[in-house]
Amino acid sequence: MELKVRQAKDFRTFTKDEYYKLEQENNNIFVIPCESVPCLYQKLIPFGNKADKLNIPYEVVEVGMVTLQKPYEKTERECLILSVNFEIKVNGWQFIASIDHLGTGNIVKSAVSNITLPEKYRTAEYTTCDHCHTERYRKQTHIVYNENTKEFKQVGSSCLKVYTGLDVASVVAFADLFNAVSSYNGDSDNMWDFLDYGGFFDSDKYLDVRSEICMAYDLVNIYGYEKKGSKKSTASRVAEMKDYFDGYLAKYQPRKYREMKETFETKGIKFYSDESYKKADEIIQYVLSQKVTNDYMNNMHVLLENKSVDRKYRSFIVSAVAVYNKGMERDKEYQQKHANDMTSKHVGNVGERLNILVKSCNTVTSWETEFGTTYIYKFIDVDNNIYTWKTTKVFRDNVTSLIGTVKAHNDYKGIKQTELTRCKVA
8 A cells, every 4th residue: 555645735845944934833844855755655654554444544745845954964955845744543552661572581661660560471472462463573572551441462563653652753753854863774673772872982782791790890989880860870981981992982082081091090990800700790690699579670680691682781781780789788787787696506407396595585577367467586595596486376575485396497698597386485
């Protein structure tokens, strides 16, 4: 099928001033170089077909011609002025998450916090689209949600536009003479890769995870950690350092290169040292040892299990240093607060019956079950050894002696604890 395009009744050649005035009065006005028009119309045909299928009206009008010069170019171009009014949308649906499908798992990027994404999408296959039902390789799928029917759908990038609404004027904008995003090739995934660009000439598509964390660790020790969106984020510093070592900074920003080099040499700062790489390995193992309790930790696990990842995940990768540092600070504070507990030792053997002289006792936590309330009690004996007991029994905290069977020997944040069962309290 062909795209339905009509020519305005007053189609004519505009002067530059007339065009600029027209553009100011209408947000849907675009100027397309004549040589780009056939390609643009070809790209819009699928959208026109979808609009016809859904009985949604659209309008592409050729308003006139104008000769303009693109900034930084010496020659002028003959251009077609287009007016575009084109939106496809299925009512009731909203976009809630994107899923990047990696070999080691899925990267989940939620767009809303008030809707819980079903667990099945964290391990969802990348071959299925619930809209067009075609199965093919997709590196990214999207989740949409209908507030009225409470229904979720996993769809491909092309079909997503049907549910969330696509103002086709945004597609036309990429062909506009004055649009800066000239590298966009029409693929939605590539578009976001381009817009996520961070660095001066960071042209490599994939990042070495270990090297990225190694560099981030060194930079955090110098400047501290700055999250994405900050004026000088750690991720942008890592990208800048890559340009520094690859020679792009020396070639295109020599003054900045000299300043950075002088600073590093004066302070004796060295990057990519054996010590830094060992620390990077330690950071990776630490993050992978943490429980997955949210999308962020799920994504970190998936990424750090790879040796190399797409450049667009740089901010995720370098944030592993912040996770590690915060964890170390919490552990240090905990150990200082529980310095006496660090002397605790495992007592007895599993299955052995113990008679314990209790120095102190307290209730750690409790929760409701179908059988009543369950409690966890913590006991400290006269030798500062720690015992725990999970039970439904209730008693006061003035316990002086305890008889119980050793169920297990546990470690909690470096503190040795002996878990008991079938206890008798005196």
